Structures are given as C-alpha cells and as structure tokens.
Amino acid sequence: MGALGHFIEREGVPTAQISLIREQTAAIRPPRALWVPFMLGRPFGAPNEPDFQRRVLHALLALFEHPAGPVLEDFPEDAPSAQDGPVVLPAGGRGREEPDGAVMLREIAELEPLYERARQRRGRTTVGISGLAIDDAARFAASYLGSLPAPPYAEGLSAGIALKRACDDLKAYYYEAAAARAGAADPETIDRWFWQETAAARVFLALQQVCARSTDASLRPLAELVLVPRAIFHTLVQPYRTPERKDAS
Amino acid sequence: MARLSDLPEWDRQRHLDRIRALPDFGPTPFVPGPPLAERRVAIVTTSGIHPRGARPFEVGSADYRVISADTPPGDLVMSHISVNFDRTGFQEDLNVAFPLERLRELHKDGVVGSLSNFHYSFMGASPIMTFEPKARELAAQMKEDRVDAALLVPV
Numbered sequence: 001m002g003a004l005g006h007f008i009e010r011e012g013v014p015t016a017q018i019s020l021i022r023e024q025t026a027a028i029r030p031p032r033a034l035w036v037p038f039m040l041g042r043p044f045g046a047p048n049e050p051d052f053q054r055r056v057l058h059a060l061l062a063l064f065e066h067p068a069g070p071v072l073e074d075f076p077e078d079a080p081s082a083q084d085g086p087v088v089l090p091a092g093g094r095g096r097e098e099p100d101g102a103v104m105l106r107e108i109a110e111l112e113p114l115y116e117r118a119r120q121r122r123g124r125t126t127v128g129i130s131g132l133a134i135d136d137a138a139r140f141a142a143s144y145l146g147s148l149p150a151p152p153y154a155e156g157l158s159a160g161i162a163l164k165r166a167c168d169d170l171k172a173y174y175y176e177a178a179a180a181r182a183g184a185a186d187p188e189t190i191d192r193w194f195w196q197e198t199a200a201a202r203v204f205l206a207l208q209q210v211c212a213r214s215t216d217a218s219l220r221p222l223a224e225l226v227l228v229p230r231a232i233f234h235t236l237v238q239p240y241r242t243p244e245r246k247d248a249s
Numbered sequence: 250m251a252r253l254s255d256l257p258e259w260d261r262q263r264h265l266d267r268i269r270a271l272p273d274f275g276p277t278p279f280v281p282g283p284p285l286a287e288r289r290v291a292i293v294t295t296s297g298i299h300p301r302g303a304r305p306f307e308v309g310s311a312d313y314r315v316i317s318a319d320t321p322p323g324d325l326v327m328s329h330i331s332v333n334f335d336r337t338g339f340q341e342d343l344n345v346a347f348p349l350e351r352l353r354e355l356h357k358d359g360v361v362g363s364l365s366n367f368h369y370s371f372m373g374a375s376p377i378m379t380f381e382p383k384a385r386e387l388a389a390q391m392k393e394d395r396v397d398a399a400l401l402v403p404v
Contacts, residue, residue, distance in 0.1 A: 001402075001403035002274075003384075004295070004384050005401055007381050007384035008293070008384050008387065008399055008401075011385050011392070012280055012388065013397065014282045014288075014398055015293075017400070017403070018403060023268055027271055030401075031280070039338075041335030041337075042345050043402050043403060044345050044348050046338065047339075057351045058360065064288060065285055067281075069279040070277040122341065124322055124343075125323075127326075161307055165305060179340065179341060221330075226330045230263075231257075
C-alpha cells in the first residue's frame with residue numbers, strides 16, 4: 001500500500017493511507033499514513049460501528065492538513081470488540097463411509113436457512129465470484145479430489161482459477177451463514193468452527209494436497225498461498241507433516 | 250492485532266523478512282493542496298473488491314477496477330487472492346474496508362469539499378513494483394477528475 005502512495009503522489013495527486021503493519025509503512029515512508037491497531041482485513045476497525053469508523057476516517061483525512069511529510073501517525077484507539085455470545089454452528093460431522101465432498105453438500109443444505117437469514121439481515125451477500133450455484137461450486141471443488149476433475153465451468157478459465165473462485169464462494173457461504181445473527185460470533189470463533197469442524201475445510205485441506213501434487217501449473221498457487229490460511233497451516237497442518245516439508249509461503 | 254509484537258514468531262518473522270526485501274523508494278513525494286474542506290476525495294482500496302460481474306482478480310493481477318459511487322453495496326464482491334486476512338467484517342459491513350457511507354457523512358458535514366463519482370480497487374497481493382504502471386495511469390485519471398485527496402486503504 002505504501003508503494004501506491006509513492007507512485008500516485010509522484011504523479012501529482014496527494015495521498016493518505018491507512019497502515020496496518022506499522023514497521024512496513026515506516027520502512028516505505030509514504031507521504032501520509034495513519035497506523036491503526038486493527039486486525040488485517042478491518043482497516044476501519046469494526047463492522048456496524050459508524051461513529052468509530054468516522055473517527056478513523058476523520059483522523060486519516062486530517063493528515064492532509066500537515067504542511068510537510070512524510071507523516072506517520074498512530075490512531076489512539078483499539079477497535080471495539082465483537083459481542084461474543086454462545087454460538088452453536090452446524091457441521092456435517094464425519095461420515096464413516098461417506099466422502100467429505102458428500103458431507104459438504106449436506107452441510108450446505110443445513111446451513112441454507114442461516115445463510116438466507118444473514119443475506120436478508122444484511123441485504124447483501126458476497127457469494128458470487130464463480131457465478132455457480134453454491135451446490136455446483138461444491139460439486140466442482142470436490143471433483144478435484146477424485147480421478148475425474150470437472151473441466152472449468154467457463155471458457156478461458158484455467159483449472160486453478162476456476163477452483164479458487166469456487167472455493168472462495170464456498171468459504172463466503174459458510175462464513176456468512178455463521179454470522180446469521182448480528183454480533184453472534186467473532187471472527188476467531190467462525191475460523192475455529194470452519195477449519196476444525198466442517199467437511200468443507202477437510203475438502204480444502206485435501207485440495208491443497210491435490211494441488212501440491214498436480215502437474216497443472218494453474219493449480220500450484222492453491223497448494224501454497226490462496227486456499228488455506230497461513231495460521232491454519234501452522235496450527236493444523238504443519239505439525240502433522242514430516243520434518244522435510246517446508247512452508248512454501 | 251496487527252502489532253508485530255502480538256503475532257506468532259513465524260508470522261512476525263515473515264513480515265520482517267518482507268520489510269528487509271523492500272526496494273528503496275527514494276525521496277518521499279509530498280504534494281501540497283487546499284484546505285481539507287475544499288478537497289475532492291476518492292478511495293483507492295487494495296482489498297480486491299469490485300462490482301459483481303466485473304472481471305475478478307487473479308494471482309498476479311496488478312490492474313484496478315473502477316467502482317462507480319452509485320454502485321449498490323450488494324453489488325460489491327471481493328476476489329482478493331489472499332486468505333490471510335479477515336473477511337467477516339467486510340461481509341457484515343462494507344464500510345469496514347470501503348468507507349463510502351462514512352465519507353458521504355463527512356462530506357455532508359462539510360469536512361471535505363466533494364467526493365469523486367469514481368473509486369478504485371487493486372488486489373494488494375501482487376509484487377509491489379508491478380503496480381507502478383497502473384498506479385500512474387490511475388493518478389492521471391484522478392487528476393483529470395480534480396481529485397486532490399486519494400485515500401489509500403489496504404486490508
């Protein structure tokens with residue numbers, strides 16, 4: 001982000017940026033930056049906190065009043081924390097004979113009322129990158145665990161891009177369903193539920209291995225960076241790997 | 250949460266390694282401008298959001314999508330390739346990553362002069378130097394639009 005400040009301001013447009021990693025911003029020295037102590041993904045602190053968001057935005061805009069730079073200021077408040085109530089989220093369990101792809105489809109059906117509730121409450125959904133119905137996205141993703149992976153669902157898409165988009169939609173569907181009730185679950189709770197309890201996560205972890213072994217270059221990024229978060233890899237995956245396996249990220 | 254001191258060792262080290270690998274950007278440019286209450290504002294996010302139906306971002310994308318100010322929040326989706334940041338905030342409330350409603354409120358209060366009819370989105374996971382050509386192109390567009398306060402918002 002700091003690099004964009006250099007590139008754009010060099011062309012004559014004044015910039016002010018949010019900084020999420022202070023040390024990185026201090027090293028890049030962009031023209032104006034406001035460091036905020038918020039989790040990655042939440043540059044304005046917390047959802048449904050308009051007063052707080054406005055204070056952050058106001059502090060960011062105020063950087064334009066400085067006569068000279070570079071300017072790196074710290075926002076003085078921590079983000080309001082989520083209300084963390086008791087949450088029971090459904091997961092399909094492990095079928096003795098049933099493959100995880102089939103369990104994932106059952107989970108999706110069980111989560112549908114929650115997903116719909118979240119969609120209606122928010123008036124929007126972020127599912128829809130692949131353009132597939134969610135069941136079809138699940139079937140497409142699961143097909144890569146078998147011997148006959150489905151061909152990409154749109155012309156010009158590589159297998160890797162098609163699989164990434166289907167998986168992004170699946171994850172958005174699960175995460176939105178998990179937040180059906182406003183303030184019911186914080187992000188860490190939802191992460192734990194998804195990665196430790198759902199069949200969808202087991203499918204993702206298995207897909208990561210399939211992509212690592214694949215000869216299709218378009219699938220390789222899914223083995224490394226863009227399917228399983230680093231934090232999950234370090235807590236759930238790496239401890240069970242043989243020592244010679246190194247983190248490719 | 251994003252304090253390096255709060256991160257586990259493997260993650261802290263990764264960030265420090267990335268900082269050590271940064272190129273030298275040279276002297277910091279600093280363009281003066283009018284008082285805030287007279288400035289025209291646009292948001293440039295690196296969250297990889299875009300209108301539903303626009304071309305999603307991919308590994309290595311270093312271009313940007315245009316977000317018209319009248320795009321309904323329900324039409325905005327995110328195709329950032331990274332899975333290493335929280336998306337539940339964005340899913341719950343667009344303003345946590347793209348604060349257009351908050352900006353409109355501050356404009357109404359007279360804090361800023363005007364808002365651009367266009368905002369912009371990159372996907373921030375690509376190598377940083379690859380953004381330069383499109384960032385320069387975007388700067389030219391914003392100058393033509395008389396933007397003199399570009400808010401750069403990462404995730």
